[in-house]
Every structure is written in structure tokens, then in C-alpha cells.
Amino acid sequence: xxxxxxxVDLKEVRHVADLANLELTAEELPRMVRDLNAVLGYIAExxxxxxxxxxxxxxxxxxxxxxxxxxxxxxxxDAIRPSVxxxxxxxxxxxxxxxxxxVPKVIER
Numbered sequence: 001x002x003x004x005x006x007x008v009d010l011k012e013v014r015h016v017a018d019l020a021n022l023e024l025t026a027e028e029l030p031r032m033v034r035d036l037n038a039v040l041g042y043i044a045e046x047x048x049x050x051x052x053x054x055x056x057x058x059x060x061x062x063x064x065x066x067x068x069x070x071x072x073x074x075x076x077x078d079a080i081r082p083s084v085x086x087x088x089x090x091x092x093x094x095x096x097x098x099x100x101x102x103v104p105k106v107i108e109r
Contacts, residue, residue, distance in 0.1 A: 007037040021107060 008016075013032050017024050024032060086099075095102040 007040055008033060 010029060010033055013029060090096045090098060093101050
């Protein structure tokens, strides 16, 4: 399976950095372009591998022989249960509009 990746350019890195609220310096921008393109190249390389005969692996701990008590196999069963009463939860909240919690703004732009 051949897959071509065009990679990212400076404009796209600036856009993603802006979306992530990151301030990249002029020196960091080209390095980020290089690093992201290296990651995308590695992913493209991995996508070329034939995994048709590789069985899916749910838990690495099973392969490594980790005891059940430490591998998560002792968790409670995943069963449907009633949810917590919204009115009760909202009555305990410091600030609410009755449906959602109100919290102070933490990100400034």
C-alpha cells in the first residue's frame, strides 16, 4: 500500500500553534516543521507495513505475563448503572446555571 504524504509547511504549523495557543519563536517554527514532517514520514513508513496476519492485541500485559492483579483484570464489570441525580449534583456546586457548572476563565488570548 503506497501512501504519499505532502507534509506540513510553515503556514500550517503557525495555524496549529495558534489553535493550541502556543507561542513559537522564529527559531522554533522551522524546527517544528522539520520535527512534524519527520513524525508524519515515520507514520507513512509504518502504514506501509503488512499487518494482515498480525492478530490484534488488547493488552500488552498479557503478552508480558504481568499478574492479573496489576494488569487491570480485577476492575469491576462494565455494567449499565443509573447516573447521579443532576439536581443533587448542581445543588452542591459553588456556581451553576442549573444545567452546567460555571468555572472561571483560565485561558487568556
